[in-house]
Amino acid sequence: MAGRRRRIGVFGGTFDPPHLGHRSVALDVADVLDLDEVVWIPAGDPPHKRLEQLTPAHLRLRMVRAATMGEPRFSVSEIEVNREGPSYTVDTLRALRSKEPKADLYLIVGIDQYRTFDTWRAPEEILTLASLAVMDRGGESLRRDIDAEDTARRPNSLHLPPGTVISVPVKRIDVSSTRVRAAVDRGESIVALVPRAVARIIEAEGLYRRVDR
Numbered sequence: 001m002a003g004r005r006r007r008i009g010v011f012g013g014t015f016d017p018p019h020l021g022h023r024s025v026a027l028d029v030a031d032v033l034d035l036d037e038v039v040w041i042p043a044g045d046p047p048h049k050r051l052e053q054l055t056p057a058h059l060r061l062r063m064v065r066a067a068t069m070g071e072p073r074f075s076v077s078e079i080e081v082n083r084e085g086p087s088y089t090v091d092t093l094r095a096l097r098s099k100e101p102k103a104d105l106y107l108i109v110g111i112d113q114y115r116t117f118d119t120w121r122a123p124e125e126i127l128t129l130a131s132l133a134v135m136d137r138g139g140e141s142l143r144r145d146i147d148a149e150d151t152a153r154r155p156n157s158l159h160l161p162p163g164t165v166i167s168v169p170v171k172r173i174d175v176s177s178t179r180v181r182a183a184v185d186r187g188e189s190i191v192a193l194v195p196r197a198v199a200r201i202i203e204a205e206g207l208y209r210r211v212d213r
């Protein structure tokens with residue numbers, strides 16, 4: 001369509017490992033928000049997770065590439081993996097904004113991540129760079145667009161202009177990376193939890209098995 005701005009979803013996470021829930025919700029958000037592209041961005045050195053337990057970034061990147069195969073709207077960015085020091089979303093969005101000055105950016109987060117949003121670095125600036133698309137998770141939902149009157153579900157200290165936070169309904173998929181790691185550790189099958197190509201990497205690299213077993 002002439003004059004339509006490109007609409008890009010920014011989907012960050014530790015993806016340790018990426019699972020079928022990630023794929024399903026990313027597709028739902030792309031459909032609901034009519035996105036042209038969803039960029040999956042595995043975190044290199046995330047400030048919100050304990051580093052010593054993380055699988056090395058190059059392996060998480062490989063798994064994300066495997067998990068996104070076959071969907072033309074999905075792409076993968078190495079921007080956080082290649083960056084020295086902690087990965088802050090605001091830095092990533094600044095970089096994407098200068099690369100794509102004319103696109104509308106949507107930062108895609110689950111409601112669990114959204115609850116901590118006011119503790120992130122420069123949350124107010126993040127909202128000048130992108131809209132926040134908050135996905136349902138585990139039966140919890142923001143249910144509707146947050147407007148200036150709605151203080152109930154908003155992180156405490158933020159002043160959010162209307163329209164900057166969008167509640168996006170997604171199919172409920174009760175899978176988490178934690179559950180996948182625990183299943184591997186118990187020797188259970190993960191075929192129903194992760195894309196086949198991801199399962200193959202987990203198997204080949206011996207990921208998520210504790211050595212003391």
Ligand code: ATP
Pocket residue numbers: 012013014015016021022025108109110111112113135136137138173174175176177178179
């Ligand atoms: P972990 O179990 O290690 O905390 P996770 O499954 O939450 O991992 P992340 O890599 O932290 O995976 O998730 C990236 C983003 O995807 C986050 O915003 C998270 O809220 C969202 N997300 C992950 N799984 C789901 C799911 N099943 N439904 C909705 N959102 C999800």
